[in-house]
Amino acid sequence: MSPNLKRPALRPVVCAAAIVLMSMSSWATAQTQQARAQSLLELFQAAKSYDAAYLSAKSESDSAQYKAAQADALRLPTVGMRGTIDRTKLDSNAPGAQGVLASGYGTTKTLGLSAKQPLFNRSNDADVGKGQQALVAAQASLKSAEDDLVVRLTQAYFDVLSAQDILATSQTNKKALAEQLAAAKRNFEVGNATITDTREAQARFDLAGAQEIAATNDLRVKGLSLDQLVGQTEVKPRPLMTPVNLPVLMPASVDEWTAQTNQSPTVRKAEVALALAKLDTAKARAGHMPTLDATASIIRSEINSNAPGAALAQVNGKTGTNSAIGLELNVPIFAGFAVQNRIKETLVGEEKAEHDLDSAKRAITLGTRQAFLVVQSGMAQVKAYEAAESSVKLALEATQLGYRVGVRINKDVLDAQNLVSNTQKDLYKARYDVLVASMRLRQASGTLKPEDLDTFNKLLAPQ
Numbered sequence: 001m002s003p004n005l006k007r008p009a010l011r012p013v014v015c016a017a018a019i020v021l022m023s024m025s026s027w028a029t030a031q032t033q034q035a036r037a038q039s040l041l042e043l044f045q046a047a048k049s050y051d052a053a054y055l056s057a058k059s060e061s062d063s064a065q066y067k068a069a070q071a072d073a074l075r076l077p078t079v080g081m082r083g084t085i086d087r088t089k090l091d092s093n094a095p096g097a098q099g100v101l102a103s104g105y106g107t108t109k110t111l112g113l114s115a116k117q118p119l120f121n122r123s124n125d126a127d128v129g130k131g132q133q134a135l136v137a138a139q140a141s142l143k144s145a146e147d148d149l150v151v152r153l154t155q156a157y158f159d160v161l162s163a164q165d166i167l168a169t170s171q172t173n174k175k176a177l178a179e180q181l182a183a184a185k186r187n188f189e190v191g192n193a194t195i196t197d198t199r200e201a202q203a204r205f206d207l208a209g210a211q212e213i214a215a216t217n218d219l220r221v222k223g224l225s226l227d228q229l230v231g232q233t234e235v236k237p238r239p240l241m242t243p244v245n246l247p248v249l250m251p252a253s254v255d256e257w258t259a260q261t262n263q264s265p266t267v268r269k270a271e272v273a274l275a276l277a278k279l280d281t282a283k284a285r286a287g288h289m290p291t292l293d294a295t296a297s298i299i300r301s302e303i304n305s306n307a308p309g310a311a312l313a314q315v316n317g318k319t320g321t322n323s324a325i326g327l328e329l330n331v332p333i334f335a336g337f338a339v340q341n342r343i344k345e346t347l348v349g350e351e352k353a354e355h356d357l358d359s360a361k362r363a364i365t366l367g368t369r370q371a372f373l374v375v376q377s378g379m380a381q382v383k384a385y386e387a388a389e390s391s392v393k394l395a396l397e398a399t400q401l402g403y404r405v406g407v408r409i410n411k412d413v414l415d416a417q418n419l420v421s422n423t424q425k426d427l428y429k430a431r432y433d434v435l436v437a438s439m440r441l442r443q444a445s446g447t448l449k450p451e452d453l454d455t456f457n458k459l460l461a462p463q
Helices: 003-035 040-048 052-075 122-189 195-230 254-258 265-288 338-405 410-445 452-457
Strands: 078-090 104-120 291-305 318-330
Touching (some): 040 195, 040 452, 122 265, 122 410, 122 452, 195 410, 254 338, 254 410, 410 452
Antiparallel strands (some): 078 104, 104 291, 291 318
C-alpha cells in the first residue's frame, strides 16, 4: 500500500489529539482561574448577577418606571376609532308620498375618529404624582437590596478568612502540643516526670485534634455559604495583608454619622409613604372639583336602503361627514358625603405616615449610634488582643524555659500554649468583626456605596 493511502487514516488521530490538547488547555486555564484568589469587588460583580434577592429588587425597580409612565399617560391625549354597521328592517302600512308602502331594508355604515385632551383634572394630577413617588420608593428598595448584598458578601468573605485563620491557629497549636507531648514522654522515660504529665499532654493533644476537625468543618461550611452567594464554586478570597492595619473610622464623631441618616433607604421609603398619603388627600379633595376636557370627533356615514318612499330611501347611497370640536365640562354636585368622608380618611392616613416617618428616623438614628459603638468597641478590643498576643507569647517562652530548667511543670506549658492559641483566635475574629461592623455602620447610616468595597480591597494581600 502506498504512503498516500495511509495519510487519510492518520487524520482522525491528529484531530483527536488536537481536541484533547485543546481540552487540556481549557481545563488548565479554568483551574488557574479557579485557584486565583478573588477580591471583594470581583465577587460583588458576580453576586449582583446571581443573588436572587437583589435581582428581584432590580426587576421591581425596572417595572416601577413603566408604572410611572402609565400614570403620566393621564395627562396625554387619547385617540380612538370606532366603526359600526347597522342593518335596519322597516315594515309600515303607511303609504309614502306617492302611495307606495314604506317597507324594506336599510344599511347604515359609520366610521369615526374621536380624541380627548384633559385640560383640568386634579384627580389625574394626584395619580401622576403617586406614580412618580412609587418609582422613588422602588429605587430606595433597590438601594436597600444592594446595601444588604454588600453587607452579606462582606460578612461571608471575612467569615471564610476568619475560618482559615482559626484553622491555621488550631493546626499550629496541635503541632506545638505534639512537641510538648513528645517532651513529656521523653522526660517520663528518663524518670524526670510522672505519667501524669504525659497523660495531660495527651489529653490536650487529643482536644486540639478535635478542635482542628471542627475548624476544618467550619471552613467548609463558610466556604459553601460564600459560593452560594456569588454563584461560583471553590471561591478563594484574598487574605489580609500582614501586618494588619485596620482603617481609621471616619468621620470620628457619632453625630456626623447620624447627620447623614436622611440618606437611608428606610427613611426615604417612609418619606415616600408620607408623600403618597398627601397625594391621596389631594385626590380625595378633587372629588369636589370640576374636570375640563377638550374633545374632537369626525364621523363618516353611508346609508343604503331599498325601501321606496321611506325616509331612508331619500338618502339612499348617500354619504356624509360630521365633524365636531368642543369642550366638555363635568361638575360634581352631590355624592352622598362620600367625598367628605374620604378626605377625613386620608387626613388620618397622613397623620399615620408622619408618625411612621418619625419612627423610622429615630430607629435609624438609634441603629447608627449602636453600630458606631460596636465599631469603636471592636477596635479597642483589637488593640487589647494585639497587646495580649504579645504578652502571652512572651509568657509561653518564659514558661517553656522554666520547664526546661525545672522550675515549671508540664501543665504550665500546656496552659500557656492554649492561652496563646485562644488569644490569637479571638484576635483574628475581632479584626474581621470590626471590618464587618464598619460596613454595617455605613449601611445603618445610609451612606454605604459599592465603592466602599475598594477601601476593604486595599487591606487585602495582592495577587
